[in-house]
Amino acid sequence: MTTDPLAPSIRTIYLSGPMTGLPNYNYPAFLLAANEFRAKGYFVLNPADDNGGDTSREYPLTTYMRKDIHSVLCADAVVVLPEWQGSPGARCEVRVAQAIGLPVFNYPDLDPMTDQVLTVVESAKE
Numbered sequence: 293m294t295t296d297p298l299a300p301s302i303r304t305i306y307l308s309g310p311m312t313g314l315p316n317y318n319y320p321a322f323l324l325a326a327n328e329f330r331a332k333g334y335f336v337l338n339p340a341d342d343n344g345g346d347t348s349r350e351y352p353l354t355t356y357m358r359k360d361i362h363s364v365l366c367a368d369a370v371v372v373l374p375e376w377q378g379s380p381g382a383r384c385e386v387r388v389a390q391a392i393g394l395p396v397f398n399y400p401d402l403d404p405m406t407d408q409v410l411t412v413v414e415s416a417k418e
Contacts, residue, residue: 296332297402302368302395305329306337308360308385309373309399312353321373325399329371337363357381364388370396372405 311317322340329336370389376382389396396405
């Protein structure tokens, strides 16, 4: 990638993607993306950083989602990891981002997502 499609107006990124039911809660994919964006100078809100990256803690989903939605509200953009469509939490985070006008990008190519994409995903889930 020769130019950064997120710069210069976006400084804080929230990473969203599937975690539940995946080995190590998909932390390796989250950490890889977070490190890539941090190396480019972005501030990254990464749910895999919560609790010091400890995957052994079991909290109710509402505990995680409240923190994650707060993080979305603090971000300038949301970047979704592959297979995010299968995650109810990630779909919720994308809906919140779109509701408040935040851009959403697909990782790793950083293609911007349109509202139509989420509508199609939601329709397919019903």
